[in-house]
Every structure is written in C-alpha cells, then in structure tokens.
Amino acid sequence: MKLSEMRFLVAEDHEFQRKTLVRALQGLGALHILEAADGHEALACFHNAPQAIDIIICDLDMPNMDGMEFIRHVGETGTKASIILTSALDRNLISSVETMTQAYGINLLGAIEKPATPQKLQDLIKRHGTSAPRPAAAQAAIPEAEIVEALDKAQFEPFFQPKVDLVKGEVVGAEALARWHHPQRGMVPPNAFIRVLENKGLIDKLTWIMVDRSAAACAAWRRQGLSLTVSVNLSPKSLDDPALADRITELVQKRGLQPRDMILEITESAAMTDVARALENLARLRVKGFGLSIDDYGTGYSSMQQLARIPFTELKIDQSFVTDAAAHPQRGVMLESSIDMAHKLGLKVVAEGVETRADWNQLKRIGCSLAQGYFIAKPMPAAEFVDWALEWTPPE
Ligand code: C2E
Ligand code: CA
Ligand code: CA
Numbered sequence: 001m002k003l004s005e006m007r008f009l010v011a012e013d014h015e016f017q018r019k020t021l022v023r024a025l026q027g028l029g030a031l032h033i034l035e036a037a038d039g040h041e042a043l044a045c046f047h048n049a050p051q052a053i054d055i056i057i058c059d060l061d062m063p064n065m066d067g068m069e070f071i072r073h074v075g076e077t078g079t080k081a082s083i084i085l086t087s088a089l090d091r092n093l094i095s096s097v098e099t100m101t102q103a104y105g106i107n108l109l110g111a112i113e114k115p116a117t118p119q120k121l122q123d124l125i126k127r128h129g130t131s132a133p134r135p136a137a138a139q140a141a142i143p144e145a146e147i148v149e150a151l152d153k154a155q156f157e158p159f160f161q162p163k164v165d166l167v168k169g170e171v172v173g174a175e176a177l178a179r180w181h182h183p184q185r186g187m188v189p190p191n192a193f194i195r196v197l198e199n200k201g202l203i204d205k206l207t208w209i210m211v212d213r214s215a216a217a218c219a220a221w222r223r224q225g226l227s228l229t230v231s232v233n234l235s236p237k238s239l240d241d242p243a244l245a246d247r248i249t250e251l252v253q254k255r256g257l258q259p260r261d262m263i264l265e266i267t268e269s270a271a272m273t274d275v276a277r278a279l280e281n282l283a284r285l286r287v288k289g290f291g292l293s294i295d296d297y298g299t300g301y302s303s304m305q306q307l308a309r310i311p312f313t314e315l316k317i318d319q320s321f322v323t324d325a326a327a328h329p330q331r332g333v334m335l336e337s338s339i340d341m342a343h344k345l346g347l348k349v350v351a352e353g354v355e356t357r358a359d360w361n362q363l364k365r366i367g368c369s370l371a372q373g374y375f376i377a378k379p380m381p382a383a384e385f386v387d388w389a390l391e392w393t394p395p396e
Helices: 015-028 039-048 067-076 091-103 118-125 144-152 194-199 203-223 236-240 244-254 275-288 304-309 329-344 357-365 382-391
Strands: 007-011 032-036 055-059 082-087 107-113 156-165 171-182 186-188 229-234 262-266 291-297 314-317 348-351
Touching: 007 015, 007 039, 015 032, 015 055, 015 118, 032 039, 039 055, 039 067, 055 067, 067 082, 067 091, 082 091, 082 118, 091 107, 091 329, 107 118, 144 171, 144 194, 144 203, 156 203, 156 229, 156 382, 171 203, 194 203, 203 229, 203 236, 203 244, 203 262, 203 382, 229 236, 229 291, 236 275, 244 262, 244 275, 275 291, 314 329, 329 348, 329 357
Parallel strands: 007 032, 007 055, 055 082, 082 107, 171 229, 229 262, 262 291, 291 314, 314 348
Antiparallel strands: 156 171, 171 186
C-alpha cells in the first residue's frame, strides 16, 4: 500500500508535537491524517470509521484518557489497524507497553522515543502490512478428529532449523520442528495440533515419528560428512511413561545413530504431573548418553529450580530475551546473565530467536556460544537441509 493511500490517526495532546508529527507525515507523502488531542477524541475518530484507519500514532501520556487505555479500547474492536507508540518516557516503560499492545492483539509497528523524526516514522510505517497475521485470528481451530486422523495417515514430518556456533561460524546441529503437511490447508504449524495431541493422550505417537525421522535425517547427514547433532522436542506428558528412554534409544539405534548425537529439549510445565517419574526418565536418558536441553529458559516453568534438579547439558534462552535485545537494555541484562550462569554451570547455551544482524552481533559481543533463528535460517524440509548446511557461510 502506498503511503499516500494510507489513513493515519495521530493521538497526541501536545499541540506542537502533534503538528510536528502531522507535518512529518505530510512530508513523507501522507494525504489522509486525522488528529486527536487525547484518548477520548482518538477513540471517537476511531469509532466513526474503524475500517478507515490503517496506522495509529499514539502518545502514551495524555490527559483524560491515556494511551494505554486508548490502546485497550482499540484492541477490543479487533481492528486491523497498526500502532506506532511515541513517548518521552523511559525505554523500559515503552517496552512494557509494547508487550501490552501485542497482548491486546494489536499489530505493533514499533515505538519511537521523542522527538519523532520523519526517518524514524518512515522506517516503522514500512512495516505496515508486512507482519504475520495475528495468531489468535490467524487460523480457526482444526477439528480434533482431523488431527487424530493425520497421525494415522503419516502427514507429520520434521522441518529442521540450524543451530550455529557463533565463534567458529560452523553449523553444529539442527532442531526438528513438527509440521503437518495438510492436503488442503498446506503446512500447519505445531501450535495448531500439539496441545490437542497432548490432551488426547496421543502425543507419544508424534514423538516416535519425530524421533525416528530426525534420527534417520541425522544419520544421513553424518554419512555425508556433516557431523551434526539433532534436537527433538519432548512433551512433558511423555515423561510419565517409564519405558520412554528405552523406546527412544531403540528408535535412534535402529537408524544407526548414537544417543549422544541427539539432544532432547524439554520445557517443564504444569503438565509434568509425576515429578519423580519425570526425573527418573530424564536421568535414564542422560545415562544412555542423550543430551538434555532446557527449552524456553526464563519463561513460565523453565526456571533455575529445574536447572538444579535435572541433569541438563544445554540451556536454550527463550527468544523473548534474545530478539531485539540490543534495543531493550533489560533483555540484554537478562540475556547476558543467563549466558554467564550457563557457562559457569558447564552448560552449552543456545540463544533462540536471532532475527537480525543486530541480534547476532550482540550475542557475539556478550560471548554466547550458539545461535538459532530466522537470521540464520527458517526451519526447512529435510531434503533442503544438507545443501543449506554445505553452502552456509557465517556473516562476517
Ligand atoms: P520451540 O521448541 O521453542 O521452537 C522454536 C520456535 O520458534 C519454532 O516455532 C520456530 O519455528 C520458531 N523460531 C525459530 N527462529 C525464530 C526466530 O528467529 N524468530 C521467531 N519469532 N521464531 C523463531 P514452531 O516450529 O512453530 O514451534 C512452536 C513450538 O511447538 C515449539 O517451540 C515446540 O514447543 C513445539 N513443538 C514443535 N515441534 C514439536 C514436537 O515434535 N513435539 C513437541 N512436543 N512439541 C513440538
Ligand atoms: Ca525447542
Ligand atoms: Ca524455545
């Protein structure tokens, strides 16, 4: 969409700043601009023509109705409009409102610390219409029966996303991520089916498919001279089964792979009902030689307590601490201290969600050993992975 066709709403109580924003937008070529001096006015504009607004530029600190409340009301309308936040307040606060905005389901283009320059505005406006659809609205739930049937029809397969060594610049392994190759819907991501399979007690079936196919792929890479590890996600529900470790070992060895070549990633959760049994399983997997990785570290249940009681070999720092860490000093601090702690505990550490060169540089600077994310590569089918790995060269 051309900037001249976009419709803007500028909510800013400070008249001089509002005029500055409007002039900056006009300078960029905008023709349709509505102005509001507080949240109430902005909401009135919005309610008059909710479909007619593409981008809202919103100050946080306004009298009567502040930016936060305005954003909440806008979120409740389920709008397709995007938001740019502007504020003179500190970065941590803006960061928190960014999270809030996304949690209200609004497409956030970014935040600008005042003064807003035309360049800063233009960079964010460019993002409009390029982001992924909102997760909640993106896809209607797929009927459970269809998911269960897909297991029998073997429509699930692993995609592989590389893990690379930041220092040596080498590919060291890949994480297997489940994809459902749906005959009509196309490629369906795991959040559409994992929960259902867990609730129906069928997640183990998927786990066996993933372990088997991933072991086969990894054994093939090794035959082609790529000495890589493969990581597979384990559902905490699977840890209730005392035969788990033997089953996985058998599958892996049948494919000609050693347990030490496979890493099992675990996010501890409330679903881990029988803690003693889970610990027994994890200890047994470790004894057999599998690597154990604590996934989503820093979120929910993946905490320091788990680090102390489970014999992990690797820590995966959740992407919420990694993506854009350079621009969010708090994330940076948490990232850096998690890396430091992992190294002191003798664990490998993987930063997930490396999306940009800035993320990559930041991780190198603070001494992270391994990285994974879209900046390196998106998850890809097994058939593409070898060529990708052979051709890859690290960013200098
Ligand atoms: P996860 O284990 O934390 O996997 C990482 C997720 O982040 C993947 O999403 C991956 O595609 C995505 N990702 C990778 N790089 C980036 C990046 O730079 N930026 C962003 N924003 N995202 C990135 P995916 O494939 O949709 O998987 C979602 C979750 O589903 C996984 O999160 C994992 O918890 C679960 N899952 C996937 N496959 C399996 C499986 O075979 N078994 C089980 N039990 N769970 C699985
Ligand atoms: Ca994982
Ligand atoms: Ca993760």
